Amino acid sequence: MKKLIFPYIWLITGLALFSCKKSLDLKPLNEISDADYWKNADQFKLAANEFYTFMASFNTVLADGSEGANPGPAPHSDLRSDLITSGSRNVFSNGSNTIPLTDKRWDTAYSRIRTTNYLLAQAAKYSSPAEISKYVAEAKFFRAYVYFDLLQLYGGVPLIDKLLNVNSPELQAPRNTRDEIVDFIITDLNAAIPDLPIEAVITAADKGRVSKGAAQAFLSRVALYEGTWQKFRGNAARANALLDTAIFRSNEVINSNQYTLFGTSGASAGLGDSALKYMFILENQKSNPLSITKSENKEYILANRYDYSLRQIRMNITHAAFANIYWITRKFANMYLCQDGLPVDKSPMFQGYATTTSEFTNRDNRMRYTMVRDGYYHWDNEIGLGCRITWNGDATDLAHSRGKHNSAFSSGYHNQKWASERGLSDNEEAYDYPVIRYAEVLLNYAEAVFERFETISDADLDKSLNLVRNRVNKTMPKLSNALVAGNGLDMRTEIRRERTLELFMEGFRVDDLKRWKTAETEMPMPLQGIKWKGTAYETRWPSLSTAKMDADGVYIIEDAGARKWEQKNYLLPIPSQQRLLNPNLDQNEGW
Incomplete structure (x- = not known):
């Protein structure tokens, strides 16, 4: 075979x-x-x-x-x-988890x-x-x-x-x-890399198999993970050796020229700021305004591959991911920068929380393509009434939409990542799952360099993190040493911010908090929703008046005591x- x-x-x-x-x-x-x-x-x-x-x-x-x-x-x-x-x-x-039997x-x-x-x-x-x-x-x-x-x-x-x-x-x-397991993993990956083909020579029939770039990229993930785990637990010598490996292997992937960020070249560039949204729901059937298919995606280094005819995901991805099951917290919403490259507590561009959409104004474009805005038309996979028809956002599309979104439920912050706009029955989605994507490799490189040397040059930021940051934020200032120094920012915080925003709902956050040894600070914080008191939500969502609020009128989903x-x-x-x-x-x- x-x-x-x-x-x-x-x-x-x-x-x-x-x-x-x-x-x-x-x-x-x-x-x-x-x-x-x-x-x-x-x-x-x-x-x-x-x-x-x-x-x-x-x-x-x-x-x-x-x-x-x-x-x-x-x-x-x-x-x-x-x-x-x-x-x-x-x-x-x-x-509050306990020891399981199995x-x-x-x-x-x-x-x-x-x-x-x-x-x-x-x-x-x-x-x-x-x-x-x-x-x-x-x-x-x-x-x-x-x-x-x-x-x-x-x-x-x-x-x-x-x-x-x-x-x-x-x-x-x-x-x-722990050291023996890590060393064994690295030995296996180092042994595998020379015998794996580069992406460009893998035949069409074998597309999806592990490439040299996939093994290099995965080794950068392993080495960054364990390098930072050791660094923040006081083992500098071992940490530095691992971080050197993460830098070397991620740089190999970058220099191989085998992968590119979706939306930055070729036909996918025509999607503009929406490229990141449509990459995650890309199918070979029409699933985006330009009818771009999976072959255009050079960002997925290794993917769990699905196909509408041969292997559907068979989970209710769209109806689970869109707005309903996953309640986004205020902490995550506040992480998005404003278009001047500054966080909400420092930027004069931030419009506050008075209306249900004001906090979305002038923000990182990833915010509006990852989250759902109140009062805006939206689509999902409902055939006939709910899905895209023309894909142009014109009168026909609007007439077949799910209407204007109402954010007055769950946390008030709602997700749209992984939610299709193509009409199809539940459980029939067939977009690929990115096991490793190029954006992660770029972020691995930036973080590994900074953690290894406690500094990073603008040139290293430009070859890595800024490519990710500016993919759909063409006018946002790049992350630079001058931006950090001139605005009282912290480079480590900004590097981690980019990683958290870019890799949201891809299985990284809890592991990142563990390796950074910040889980003990971040995880006990209360889970919060929208600011209710003194905002339009008082009228839009009156039933929330009986919910627990903090001193600023912010809805508390789970308080610190729990x-x-x-x-x-x-x-x-x-x-x-x-x-x-x-x-x-x-x-x-x-x-």
């Missing part, structure tokens, strides 16, 4: 049949005989296809099954952070590690290593990918780099240290069942 058809079907699902009786799944592989398989490169390719089901997706980033003793698959969801909430409070966000993330991770180890074990016996080198590289990439997820959640974990049997002593071994963040919350607890199976697994501190 030469055509890559992951992830439209679950390939070789029987290739790894695992036992649930051990923390590391050990049951022998199924009926496929090794004597009959692993004969040629195509069979290694087919086996490697299963790795692509490991990637983050809408289900693992937007959803959050945090209720009950067995949390669901979304520990990186922004619902666990301080940026968004929902109709029910999140136990991971307010610090955790699907732990169980699934070790099943996946076994799958990668199995291919690597077979590859070691293959007579022509060069024929399968890129599939070996894919196995190492995805093994590193899974271990990084475990690291973010639990810190040090058991390191398994070979196939085990029921008598393997590793089953009763203590956890490896929120906490202890040091133990920086890592999840090891599931208790795993510690019963292996008594040598020590628990994370504080649990």
Whole structure:
């Protein structure tokens, strides 16, 4: 089989049949005989296809099954952070989670590690290593990918780099240290990079497979994460070495000229300020005013790929993402700069909160394309009455819209990221999920340089962060040392602001707060909605008069008394069942 058809079907699902009786799944592989398989490169390719089901997706980033003793698959969801909430409070966000009996993330991770180890074990016996080198590289990439997820959640974990049997002593071994896990991840990625192709030479049939740029970009993510984790916990020497790696690898991606920000060149530039909005809902069917298709998107370095005919997302993305489920907090809304490049508490351009839309005026254009403005026409995927018809915003489009948005519910701040404007039935959306995108790499570079040297030149800002900032803010002043010094700003705060705004609802926020060691400050803050007292919302939303307000008349969704963040919350607890199976697994501190 030469055509890559992951992830439209679950390939070789029987290739790894695992036992649930051990923390590391050990049951022998199924009926496929090794004597009959692993004969040629195509069979290694087919086996490697299963790795692509490991990637983050809408289900693992937007959803959050945090209720009950067995949390669901979304520990990186922004619902666990301080940026968004929902109709029910999140136990991971307010610090009230407890030790679970089991955790699907732990169980699934070790099943996946076994799958990668199995291919690597077979590859070691293959007579022509060069024929399968890129599939070996894919196995190492995805093994590193899974271990990084475990690291973010639990810190040090058991390191398994070979196939085990029921008598393997590793089953009763203590956890490896955090440093050992990080070093192993970096070793795997460094080994994979030379054998992966650059994006430009990947054939159409293989588009979507891991490229050299994807491995370099992912290594920049890992090294920045752990470099800052170590820096803000006092380990400068290790931090500096990791930050050097993050700078080097992100710079490799930048200098490769394989990727560009969507909306900055080619046909997508015609979308203007709306480019960022339409990139996230890009389909090969008409899904934007210029009928641009996925082939125009050179920003997604690695994506979980969907297709309207072959593999729909099968989640109610639009109706969940648009306005309703995700309640944006005032903290996030206030992060958007004004068009003079200054925050709302410093900019003379800021129009205040008197009306329901005044705070949107003169702001970073990402605000109006990420959030929904009160009183403005909007569209979603409702066929016939609610979706775009002409895509021109003309009378026909307006007549078929959902009408003017009313913000008087939830927090008063509403999301539109990930919400389609194309008419289609619920659950049929098919835009890709960006596992790694070029904007993140640019932001990784800027942050790594600053944290490594405690300073960053304007030239380095211009080659990285400012490309992201000015993508849809063509007239906004660039972030520069003069802007920071002349306006009493803090460079670290501004670099983190850009990252937070750009990567909103892509599964980064709670992990960023943890690595920066600022979760203990940010997470206990109250979750707030709109300013109600003394604004138009008093008339628009009179029922909110009975809600809790602060001294400035700002709606409090969850007050500080209900929120906490202890040091133990920086890592999840090891599931208790795993510690019963292996008594040598020590628990994370504080649990």
